Structures are given as structure tokens and as C-alpha cells.
Amino acid sequence: MSDSLEQKNAKLIRKLVFIVLGMFGFGYALVPLYDVFCDAFGILGKTDSEASIEKIYKVDVEREITVEFITSLNESTPMEFRTETRKMKIHPGKYYTVNFFAKNNTDRNMVARAIPSVSPGPAAEYFKKTECFCFTEQTFEPQEGKTMPVRFVVDPEIPARYKTITLAYTFFDNTEKSVKK
Amino acid sequence: MSAVTVEDHDHHDHGPAKGLLRWIVTTNHKDIGTLYLLFALLMFFVGGSMALIIRAELFEPGMQFVDPQFFNSMTTMHALVMVFGAVMPAFVGLANWMIPMMIGAPDMALPRMNNMSFWMLVAGVLLLASTLFMEGGAPASGWTLYPPLVLQTGNALPFAIFSVHLLGMSSIMGAINVIATIFNMRAPKMTLMKMPLFVWTWLITGFLLIAIMPVFAGAVTMLLTDRFFDTSFFDAAGGGDPVLYQHIFWFFGHPEVYVMILPTFGVASTIIPIFARKPLFGYASMVYATAAIAFLSFIVWAHHMFLVGMPMAGELYFMYATMLIAIPTGVKIFNWTATMWKGAMTFETPMLFSIAFVVLFTMGGFTGLMMALAPVDFQYHDTYFIVAHFHYTLVPASVFILMAAGYFWLPKWTGNMYDERLAKLHFWLSAISVNILFFPQHFLGLAGMPRRIPDYAVQFADWNMISSIGAFIYGPSQLIFVYIVYKTIKGGTGEKVTGEVWEGAKEQSLEWTLPSPAPYHTFSTPPEEIPTMSTSR
Numbered sequence: 001m002s003d004s005l006e007q008k009n010a011k012l013i014r015k016l017v018f019i020v021l022g023m024f025g026f027g028y029a030l031v032p033l034y035d036v037f038c039d040a041f042g043i044l045g046k047t048d049s050e051a052s053i054e055k056i057y058k059v060d061v062e063r064e065i066t067v068e069f070i071t072s073l074n075e076s077t078p079m080e081f082r083t084e085t086r087k088m089k090i091h092p093g094k095y096y097t098v099n100f101f102a103k104n105n106t107d108r109n110m111v112a113r114a115i116p117s118v119s120p121g122p123a124a125e126y127f128k129k130t131e132c133f134c135f136t137e138q139t140f141e142p143q144e145g146k147t148m149p150v151r152f153v154v155d156p157e158i159p160a161r162y163k164t165i166t167l168a169y170t171f172f173d174n175t176e177k178s179v180k181k
Numbered sequence: 182m183s184a185v186t187v188e189d190h191d192h193h194d195h196g197p198a199k200g201l202l203r204w205i206v207t208t209n210h211k212d213i214g215t216l217y218l219l220f221a222l223l224m225f226f227v228g229g230s231m232a233l234i235i236r237a238e239l240f241e242p243g244m245q246f247v248d249p250q251f252f253n254s255m256t257t258m259h260a261l262v263m264v265f266g267a268v269m270p271a272f273v274g275l276a277n278w279m280i281p282m283m284i285g286a287p288d289m290a291l292p293r294m295n296n297m298s299f300w301m302l303v304a305g306v307l308l309l310a311s312t313l314f315m316e317g318g319a320p321a322s323g324w325t326l327y328p329p330l331v332l333q334t335g336n337a338l339p340f341a342i343f344s345v346h347l348l349g350m351s352s353i354m355g356a357i358n359v360i361a362t363i364f365n366m367r368a369p370k371m372t373l374m375k376m377p378l379f380v381w382t383w384l385i386t387g388f389l390l391i392a393i394m395p396v397f398a399g400a401v402t403m404l405l406t407d408r409f410f411d412t413s414f415f416d417a418a419g420g421g422d423p424v425l426y427q428h429i430f431w432f433f434g435h436p437e438v439y440v441m442i443l444p445t446f447g448v449a450s451t452i453i454p455i456f457a458r459k460p461l462f463g464y465a466s467m468v469y470a471t472a473a474i475a476f477l478s479f480i481v482w483a484h485h486m487f488l489v490g491m492p493m494a495g496e497l498y499f500m501y502a503t504m505l506i507a508i509p510t511g512v513k514i515f516n517w518t519a520t521m522w523k524g525a526m527t528f529e530t531p532m533l534f535s536i537a538f539v540v541l542f543t544m545g546g547f548t549g550l551m552m553a554l555a556p557v558d559f560q561y562h563d564t565y566f567i568v569a570h571f572h573y574t575l576v577p578a579s580v581f582i583l584m585a586a587g588y589f590w591l592p593k594w595t596g597n598m599y600d601e602r603l604a605k606l607h608f609w610l611s612a613i614s615v616n617i618l619f620f621p622q623h624f625l626g627l628a629g630m631p632r633r634i635p636d637y638a639v640q641f642a643d644w645n646m647i648s649s650i651g652a653f654i655y656g657p658s659q660l661i662f663v664y665i666v667y668k669t670i671k672g673g674t675g676e677k678v679t680g681e682v683w684e685g686a687k688e689q690s691l692e693w694t695l696p697s698p699a700p701y702h703t704f705s706t707p708p709e710e711i712p713t714m715s716t717s718r
Contacts, residue, residue, distance in 0.1 A: 174419075
């Protein structure tokens with residue numbers, strides 16, 4: 001109680017401003033924390049962003065899992081994008097290749113990025129891709145169409161409750177952002 | 182400490198400065214409180230007019246008056262104006278006026294910052310309003326500003342974001358001021374557990390504000406850099422995730438809705454004991470319940486996002502945590518009821534609004550509990566049911582209590598009595614029409630009508646029409662309040678009120694020991710004794 005009112009106010013304000021700045025930082029800290037939490041609980045449905053090394057699994061011929069493929073375009077992305085296989089039955093541990101077709105519908109060069117998502121989310125960690133067009137940005141010449149393979153395996157460790165896995169790709173037009181870089 | 186207070190304010194004889202400049206440069210807590218309250222009232226009508234545009238368009242199926250883009254701008258701007266322009270500033274205004282008088286302080290702790298935070302609020306709201314006239318229209322993504330939709334906003338986006346920054350800074354400064362005032366300026370005998378509940382609820386609200394507004398500022402800054410500086414916080418193409426925004430937003434957003442309701446609780450806890458002529462039942466439990474609600478508000482945010490595809494464990498956690506909030510809230514409802522129990526109640530307008538608040542807020546609380554159930558929320562999410570829910574917790578709760586506060590303290594502020602007959606008319610029109618307005622929206626939501634749409638299937642026509650009729654009674658009814666306030670300032674009923682105004686009020690709270698109207702400078706020396714009727718038990 002020996003401090004004057006001004007001193008007490010100044011002390012308190014310093015603490016409160018510290019909280020304010022801390023919380024501003026916390027808002028930004030939520031960005032990496034979000035990824036950490038999603039990774040820790042495997043809930044985001046994000047597959048690995050790099051190719052898995054092709055290793056040999058013991059093929060579980062007893063089990064069949066349905067894998068579905070979905071393609072979509074982010075709003076106003078001027079492309080054609082489809083899968084050649086919509087749905088297939090697979091055995092965990094066995095490698096499969098499916099083809100996707102994407103075409104640039106414009107008369108300019110285009111850089112596009114496909115973002116994968118697996119649902120149910122927790123199945124993502126068992127879904128391994130050794131080859132995928134989604135690992136890097138894809139460059140398209142004007143009106144160029146490409147057939148792009150995805151080679152994948154489902155880890156036989158996958159819990160029995162997963163009977164259907166859906167892999168969805170969305171193409172985003174990244175031309176502007178890439179040009180700026 | 183009392184000696185220090187006297188020395189610091191040794192020039193307390195002068196009254197307010199003359200002329201218009203008084204209102205621009207004032208650092209007096211009562212002047213700034215008045216500015217805040219009048220500004221909030223103005224914004225209440227601006228936001229209300231937007232709501233009437235919405236209800237006019239929804240009166241019948243089909244497109245009548247506005248195009249869909251503008252309609253969506255209206256829902257967005259209505260929410261932003263009401264939240265940041267009307268309800269929050271109104272409570273800051275009440276805090277400015279009442280907190281120093283309630284704790285026996287001569288003014289707010291930081292008077293100049295007080296002035297600055299008010300004018301920053303005005304700047305923020307003007308900036309927000311200016312987006313209405315920009316190419317591409319005002320933001321139309323809903324007040325939650327979810328990406329990627331919000332990133333399609335036209336020229337208005339950076340203006341809306343800077344406006345949020347200004348409003349946020351204004352709120353933070355207001356909150357710091359309130360906290361500093363409460364911690365450092367209390368009269369010697371005013372210990373924390375003797376503070377009126379309005380002061381308590383504002384102290385806790387202050388902490389909520391400084392914890393959440395910076396997070397929101399961060400979130401909108403990320404939107405800004407995503408749009409203009411090629412970051413990818415929320416852009417999946419660059420490795421970001423739009424769902425992340427929802428998490429950050431609702432980490433702010435859920436405590437934010439309590440910022441609007443906690444001071445409401447405080448005012449209700451102030452008014453009800455006076456008209457029941459009893460001490461507040463369970464003072465300490467009220468304080469703890471407020472603190473518990475504030476704490477819980479930080480750990481339940483994802484109940485706004487049950488549909489994003491959370492894992493089962495997440496849904497369950499957020500569901501149970503949310504339902505937990507019903508306990509401290511229930512404590513409050515029961516305490517208010519117990520305060521009225523066997524009281525010598527009279528039904529002046531502030532009490533009428535407060536009783537309506539207790540009843541209607543409880544209904545809003547129950548629909549909240551319904552939506553806390555994750556499986557049920559799958560059906561209710563983004564339908565008119567949620568619109569009905571949060572309007573019940575905001576309009577017949579926060580807004581009714583603000584009206585109650587207006588009637589309750591107007592005699593203290595002006596020294597004149599308001600017109601009780603007109604005020605009762607205002608109450609009954611409001612209480613009836615607000616239910617005509619919002620109750621049918623429950624049915625619309627249960628039947629599956631989505632929110633934020635300008636046109637709808639004909640099956641929803643009847644209830645929408647009734648709802649719109651309610652809106653067009655409720656809206657204009659509020660003009661009665663403006664007239665009453667004007668008339669009261671100009672002399673009211675002619676009856677001069679005593680300092681105490683309401684029977685027995687002196688025993689409840691310090692402001693009633695002052696003369697009415699409250700002098701420009703009050704408690705230049707802290708009061709010797711403080712009322713302890715509600716807090717001594």
C-alpha cells in the first residue's frame with residue numbers, strides 16, 4: 001500500500017498489457033499447436049506429404065477394404081479433373097496403382113496443387129502412398145491433359161473397424177501465388 | 182490510501198466544460214459513460230434497421246426487396262454492429278457510469294485512455310459502416326468471417342479487418358481501465374467480496390476481454406495476410422486449413438458471447454434485490470458461478486463446430502463440458518428466483534424487464550443445452566433454431582437488461598423520474614413482440630430452415646410471416662424508449678427524485694447514497710461506510 005495510485009496503476013497495466021500481448025501470441029501459437037494436436041491424435045485425415053518408401057508388407061488376403069476416390073476442384077479452378085477408378089476392393093499390404101486425369105482448360109500455363117484428404121481421418125496414417133501427383137505442384141501447358149498415377153498400400157496394421165476408406169483430392173489453382181514466388 | 186486519493190484530485194470544484202468540445206475532450210467517467218450509452222443506443226437502431234431489412238425480405242418466400250448479396254451483408258453487418266457497436270459499448274457505458282460510483286472511487290483509473298477508447302470505438306464503427314458503400318459490398322460471410330468465403334469479400338475486406346482491430350483495441354483498453362479501477366480505486370472498506378455484483382461481473386468480463394480480443398485480432402490478421410501477403414494459414418492449397426480458423430475464432434467467440442451476458446447477470450443481480458426488498462440470495466455463490474462460467478467459456482469452443490468432422494472423443498468432451506455450464510448458470514437462475522421468493526415485490530419497469538429476463542433467458546439457456554448435445558446439433562446446426570437460441574440469450578436477456586438498467590439508473594443520472602406509464606407500455610410491447618419475433622424461429626429451425634438465406638421453401642412461409650410481424654412490432658416499440666429517455670433528460674414527470682430513488686436502495690449499493698442527479702464529481706473522498714445488505718451474509 002506504499003505505492004501511489006499512479007505507480008499501482010502502472011504496475012497493473014504492465015501486467016495486463018503483458019497478458020494482451022501474450023494472448024495475441026497465443027492466437028498465432030494455435031497454428032502450430034493445431035497441427036501438433038491433429039498429428040498426435042491423427043484426426044486431420046492428412047496423408048504424408050512425402051512419398052513413403054516402398055516396403056514389403058504381408059498381404060492380408062482374408063481382409064477386404066473398399067477404397068473410394070473422389071476428385072473435386074476448388075471454386076473457379078479452370079481444370080478438368082477425374083479419376084479413372086471410382087471404387088475398388090483392396091487387400092491390406094498389397095500395392096495398387098490408380099490413375100487420375102487432370103487437364104488445364106485455359107490457354108495459359110498453369111500451376112496447380114492437389115490436396116489429399118482421407119476419411120475417416122484416423123485411417124490416414126495407415127494409407128501410404130509411394131507415388132502421388134499431390135507431393136509437388138503440377139505444371140500444365142495450355143490445354144495440356146495429364147494422366148497421373150497414384151501408387152498406394154494400406155498398412156495391414158489398420159484396425160478392423162475401417163471397412164471403407166475415401167481418398168479425396170482437390171485441385172487448387174496456384175498459378176498466381178507461384179508466379180509471385 | 183485515502184489521503185493519496187484526496188491529493189490526487191485536489192481540483193474537484195469545477196463542473197463540466199461548456200460547449201460541444203466538452204464531449205470530445207472529456208475525461209469524466211460520467212460523460213464518457215453517457216457517450217458510450219448514447220452511441221450504443223444509436224447503433225442499436227442502426228443494427229435494428231438492418232434486422233428489419235432481413236425480416237422484411239423474409240416476410241414472404243421469394244425475392245422481394247434486396248438482392249442475396251446485400252441480404253447476406255445485412256446478416257453480417259447486423260451481427261457485427263449489434264455485438265461490437267451496441268451491446269458491448271452499452272455495458273462499457275454502464276461500467277463507466279456505475280463502477281466508480283459503486284466502489285466509491287472519484288473516476289476511472291485511466292481517464293484519458295477512457296476517452297481514447299470511446300473515440301476509437303466510433304472510428305471502428307464508422308470504418309465498418311463505410312464498407313457498405315464499397316465495391317463488392319460489405320462483408321457477407323456472417324459475423325464469424327469464416328474463410329474461404331470471407332476471402333471473396335470485395336474491397337471491403339481490409340477495412341472490415343482494420344475495423345475489427347480498432348474495435349478490439351477499444352474493448353481491450355476499456356477492459357484494462359475497468360480492471361485497474363476495480364483493483365486500485367476501491368474505497369477502503371470495499372473489499373472484493375463486498376463489491377456489488379455488477380462490479381464483480383465486469384471485473385471477470387474485463388479479464389475475458391483482454392484474453393480473447395487479442396486472439397480475434399490475430400485471427401483476422403491471418404485472414405488479412407492470407408488474402409494479401411500470400412500466407413496460407415487457412416488456405417488448403419498452401420498447406421493451411423480453414424477449420425483452423427474456426428478453432429481460433431471460437432476460442433475467441435465463445436468467451437465473447439459471455440462478455441455480453443456476464444454484465445447482464447450483474448445488472449439483474451443489482452435490480453432484483455431492490456424491487457424484492459431483500460438481500461440478494463447467495464451473493465458468494467453468484468461470484469463463484471460467474472467465475473466458473475468465465476472459466477468454462479474457454480474450454481468449450483468446439484461445440485460451435487460439431488459438424489467439422491471431429492473424432493468421437495472430441496465431440497463427447499465438448500458436449501459434456503458445454504453441458505457443465507448449465508450448472509453455474511442454473512445457480513444464478515435459482516438465486517434470482519430465491520431472491521424474489523417471499524419478497525415484498527413491486528413491479529416497476531426495471532423489475533419487469535428483469536423478471537422477463539430471468540424467464541426468457543432461461544428459455545434461451547435450455548435451447549443452448551439442446552444444442553450442446555452433439556448428435557442433436559447435427560440437425561440444428563446452422564438452422565433457424567440456433568438463430569432463435571442466441572437471440573433469446575441476447576435480446577430478451579442482454580437487451581432487456583440494458584433497458585432495465587436504463588430505467589433503473591436514469592433517475593440517478595438525470596435527477597428526474599421517467600414516465601412509468603409509457604415505460605410499462607414499452608415493456609409489454611417488447612416482451613410480447615420479442616416472443617412473436619423469435620419463438621416461431623424455433624419451429625422453423627426444427628423444420629430445417631437454414632440461416633443466412635434470403636429465400637426459402639414455401640413450407641416455412643407461415644412462421645416467417647409471424648416472426649416478421651413480431652419484428653415490426655418490436656423494432657418500432659424501441660422508439661418509445663428513446664422518447665422516454667429524451668423526456669426524462671428534459672425533466673421527466675416533473676417529480677424530483679431523492680438520492681435513494683428506489684425504496685431501500687441505499688442499503689444495497691453506494692450510488693444511491695449520492696444525490697440525484699449524481700454530481701459531476703463524486704466520491705472525491707472515499708465513503709466511510711459502505712452498504713452491506715446483500716454482501717454481509
